[in-house]
Amino acid sequence: MNKKLLNLALVAIATMLMLSCSKTENGNVEYIPFQETDDGQWGMISMDGKVLFKDEFKNKPTIVRDGRFFVRTKEGVWEMYDASEKPKKIGDDYAHTSGFRNGRALVAIKNQPVSIIDTEGKIIKKLDKIENHEVDGVRAYKGNYAVFMTVDSLWGAIDKDGDCVVKPEYYSLNNCGDGKFIGVNAKYKKFVQKEQKNKVKISVINTTGKVLFDFSADKYENTQNQFTDGKLAISVKKDGKETWGIIDDKGEMVVKPSSKLKSIGSINGDVFTYNNGDGGV
Structure with missing residues (x-):
């Protein structure tokens, strides 16, 4: 989606994905949910039309990646299942989940911080603090990287194991794929807020946190x-x-x-x- 560069910082904050289950922007989709009738229960079907199971869940499941999918219960929590003919529940009950990307998912158990889990539900790392900053939210993984925001409104990025690769030094940060992030350093915050585009620098950053180049927001x-x-x-x-x-x-x-x-x-x-x-x- 095309965006005006001055709005890059503002749009990033307004549209932050706080562990959404609805995103399908990356990763291999193995199965998708389907109903045989409009009011029927939900099953799973492969991309080539093979039915894995049918009439199993009242609520619509997420798509399947890495052999796992999630279903929201009537109590509003998300349960994780394996993608088999007779789906088996795995792991805990989650208040939020991102779905899996490359063997990792971002989840939050009720009243607990966001965590990274593997496909067996094992917690890889709790993301309560990153670089000594308390974490406020994490976007879904794109490739092997996820962007996070701290409680003091700084943005950074982590890898699939939760290690920080871009320090939380940015007023906004977007994962643009191909091992690149586009961000606005926090030092330009006042100029963004005053809409002084000629005083705002936009940075392209790699997965080691190195700034590859900068350009003016009005370029x-x-x-x-x-x-x-x-x-x-x-x-x-x-x-x-x-x-x-x-x-x-x-x-x-x-x-x-x-x-x-x-x-x-x-x-x-x-x-x-x-x-x-x-x-x-």
Whole structure:
């Protein structure tokens, strides 16, 4: 989704995923829930149409990743099950869960901090504090990394084992995939709040916490929220018209914005799809 760069910090806070079960942005989906009738119970079916089980749950389960799925009970808690013909409950009862990504899920038992668990329900790490900051919330994993926010409204990132890879030094931080994060350092907070775009620097950070490059918030009109193969689609506005181009992970322009690039779709290596505004691609 395209976002204005000045709003990057504000949108991140407004849309933080506090352990949502509804996200399907990454990871291999093994089964999806289905009903045989509109008022029937729920079962699971594979992506190629093979029924795993049917008429098992009254409430709709989550999708299956890593052989696990979650179902919310009438009491409002989430239970974890294995993806088998006769699903077996595993682990504890959870107030919140992210679902699994690469063998890890973020969960919260009632009145306890967020924890990372494995597919057997074993707690890998409790995320009550990170880098001596109390944790307020954690987004779902994207790849092997998850963004977190502290109670003092600082953002950072952890890996699949809960180790901090980006210190909580940011006013906002987004996991853009491909081992990249886009963030606004907390030192620019007052300029963001005053909407002084020319005084705000946006940073592209790797999974060791190193800032790869910075750019001014008023340099680009929009950016895609996804790095792919070391590239990021950006747009500029000239003569009242928005055109798109592509930069690399050094901040260098590899495809200059052009009037024929009204939008950019997917990027794959050195090729990409685009729309020229007339329905042509």
